[in-house]
Amino acid sequence: MDKRIGAQYYTLREYTKTISDFERTCEKVKEIGYQIVQISGTPLGAAQMRKVLDQYGLQVVTSHRSFEDFQKNSDEIMEYNRTLGCDLCGVGSMPGWARESSDNLSRFIEESNKIAEKFRQADMYFGYHNHAFEFAKLDGKYIMERLIEETDEDAFRFIADTYWLQVGGMDPVSFLKKLGHRAMAVHFKDLKVNVDNTTEMAEVGEGNLDWDGIIAACEEAGTKWALVEQDVCRNDPFASMKMSYEYLCGKGFC
Template identity: 30%
Template sequence: MISRRTFVINSGLATAAVLAMPSLAFTMNKKEIGLQLYTLRDEISKDVKSTLQKVAAAGYTNIETYGFSIKDQFWGISPTALKKILDENQLKAVSGHYNLGSFLYDGNTTELIAAIEAAKVLKSEYLTIPWVDEPFRKDFKTIASRLNEAAKMCKASGLKLAYHNHDFEFQEHDGITGYEILLKETDKDLVYFELDLYWVVRSGNDPLKLFKENPGRFKMWHVKDMNKLNQALNTEVGSGSIDFKTIFKEAKQSGMKHFFVEQENNYNPNSFESIKNSYDFISKELL
């Protein structure tokens, strides 16, 4: 029988061993940093392989795809070919943005089924809906119903469904915002939310308030900073006006499991340097 004293000594030695191994301690205490590949849309559309090599070299371990279609697949290559490149660079496609064709509006599942199959090949965890076309932004009850339907199909395939916001969801319709409708009308056990922090702040809302009112709903974030002089422009994370240090302190209340750096414009001095600078700030100052 192990005595309490022996147990304490062994436990102490085990703890010391962990602390003596920086790489293990790092993986235990640091969240993996992801990148939404739309950030590098000009580069990846020309050369998928070299672009992903540079993403990995910058330190990223997770990516989020975009732009899949039945016709063109991912920038002209198949999900299987993309998975091979990701594996070669130790990258995981945790999530992907899929537009799903007309599904949100008329229920046609053709693109949804293809998206689910692509996400399965990539071994993604989330299939994320990134956008609602302008003519349909006043009928969020229907959108919520479609999200519930898609989420059931995703669950049956081993995936989770998420919804990514911009600013238009925070406009009021008859005294309630589209985002409030989505949060209220979707099944909280099936439909998750990827909160784009830039667009929340840009719309005049407070991410911390959303966390408090809807704890655990925001499993993913887009970490995208706002230019201090022009709110319409992005900037490298840590160089702008968004208080990410305060936001990251509330990650547990949010429910956040994964986050992705995104920068859509205003790269300084170029897109690859921008993603590296964002990675460095996050790894040193936020995690």
């Protein structure tokens, strides 16, 4: 696994809406120490971002687009990825209609397999990012179980999210080992339990997840990239990204 911990720009989405904001964000991300990033949650074009990313020595390893985009604009997405210089493009979630019935899920899987094969023929990978709902059942079978069993093992990869695995009732360590090489990238996101019995997303190392176990599982699985993501931050998002980075540096990353 690449020991350069990555920054998921979805965490910083409020600071990537304009090219000037994007440049300031890249400067701050580089100052923290990050060297690789995931592009997500920004409306900017690939060429203008690539120029700034190169200026700050930041390498893009994956991006995120909606499933509707994949259906309608797969060629454009491939060109977007080529311009950014990455070979993994993920879908952030399946659309709502896909989880309404087993038949709809079958249609989503069929369409995803076609998209994944097209990307694979272009030397790229289609990746699926999980939340918790994939561990709900449709007609007695977990959605995630079907995603694993009914998709192409080589072309269809996963961008696993440690927080959502835990919320979904899974042990992230065991599940990452189960995914094996298909867990091409992993979002490192902690889960914190509060005294009022609520839970929240937290900086890596500030919550309850087993990070030694998760890191070892990623190594065993052959995961390529680990990326820090925190959808909701109580702190300034850049401060949260720095806290996670410093914790993971103590675990052998940086």
